Amino acid sequence: MPLSSVMGRAPVGVLGQLERRVLHGVGCGLRDEEIAAVLAVPESVVATNLERILAKLGLRDRAAAIVHAFDCGLVLADHGPRAHAVAPVAGSVVGRAAGPRVRISVLGPLQAWRDGRPVNLGHLRQQAVLAALALCAGRTVSRRELLEGVWGMEPPVTNVVPVYVYRLRKALRLGDGPDSVIEHDRGGYGLLSDAVEVDVAHMERLxxxxxxxxxxxxxxxxxxxxxxxxxxxxxxxxxGLPGPLAELERLRLTERRIAIVQRKVQWQLRLGRHCEAIAELFALSAAHPLNEPVAATLMRALARSGRQAEALAVFDRARRRLAEDLGVAPSGMLRRAYQMVLRGDEAGPGPTGTRR
Structure with a gap:
């Protein structure tokens, strides 16, 4: 496919030399600080150029930029996203293109990619072992921890943990050699931190x-x-992953997502972007109808927008669901939000206890 027209986007020819090299680094899967190190420029310069790239090419976000880099031939898909070093800026000192060779995603069905290619992770128990290692990235996980986290009170009859780890080590080996991103020592197993990126860690950095x-x-x-x-x-x-650890992490990460939405909404409200905030909160409330902090935040946002009747309706729905599903009355926080709406007090305390 010619560079001049990819998926209806602007051609990469509109980019300057440094912008093309930044896009190449993004396509290789490098983070901003890694691209900055390779190109010997400040990280802020990389971020600024990436914003320009997105604007010039009409791309939504970094993920779209990665896809575009492959589509336009700037990065060769059959070589993997990290097989190429970023071309240096003329006159700069060339550094080594370091970074993870394996990406693991737990924020959805478990997935892994080695050099940009999806990896077959085997059956569910084996996947659960990898998930346990990914969620404990940065430290060694003992065999006992894996047994308790993946099998709980029903441990396997045979010692299958080493077998599963052996298979995962083969699937996640580095290049064509015997080395893998999974290490083994006397204490147990762990992931090489400089060779693996887990999406949870990326999420927390953001x-x-x-x-x-x-x-x-x-x-x-x-x-x-x-x-x-x-x-x-x-x-x-x-x-779909089995085991007590996966179940606990499902709950924790779901709550984490709710907390991030609430944090985002608070800043949207601070910016006066009430419609955006309310849309986010309605979707979150529909997915989690028993979550009282979400309902209270939605009531508060609706009240600030002059939609008191809708705010009261949110309280009524939450009250009914709490009574029908849990047999409890609304908490003090939800009742205070209700009183705030009745008084027309748009500056009342929200779930965080802050005032506008």
Whole structure:
């Protein structure tokens, strides 16, 4: 396919030399700091150029830029996204293109990619072993922990953990050699931190970045970082995986997603983007009708927009569902939100206890 026309996008020829090299690095799966190290430029320069690339090519986000880099031939798909070093800027010092060779996603059905290619992870129990290692990235996981986390009170009759790890090591080996991203020592098993990226860690970095820019008064950028974090969720986390650890992590990561949406909404409201915030909250409330903080936040956002009747209807629906499903009355937080709407007090306390 010619570079001049890919999927109706603007040709990459509109990009400057540095922008093309940044796009190449993004397509290779490198993070901003990695591209900056390779090109010997400040990380802020990489971020600025990426924003220009997205605008010039009409791309929505970084994920779309990665796809575009492959589609236009800037990155060769059959060589994997990290097989190429980023071409250096003229006159710069060339660094080594470091970075993860394996990507693991747990924010949905478990998936893994080695050098950009999907990996067959075997049956569900074997996948659950990899999920346990991914969720404990950065430390060694003992065989006992794996048994308890994947099998719970019904351990296997035979010692299958080493067998599953052996198969996973083969599937996730580095290049054509015997080395794998899974290490084994006397304490147990672990992932090589510099060779693996887990989407949960990426998500948490984005949330931390959002908090940082939010404290600096850059609410719009905080909203953008939260959106990027939420885009990493591909459905129910660890969908279908067995074991107590997967079940606990499903609940934790689901709650984490709710918290990120609420944080994003707070910044949207601060920016006066009430319609966007309300749409996010309605979707979240429909998915989690028994979550009282979500209902209270939605009531507050509706009240601020002058939609008191709808805010009261949210309270009524939440009250009925709590009574029917759990046999309980609304909490004090939800009742306070109700009283706030009745008084027309748009500056009342929200779930975080803050005031506008």
């Amino acid at each position: 949330v931390a970045d959002a908090a940082t820019v939010g404290r600096a008064g850059e609410a719009a950028e905080a909203v953008r970082r939260c959106s990027q974090a939420l885009d990493l969720f591909r459905g129910e986390p660890l969908s």
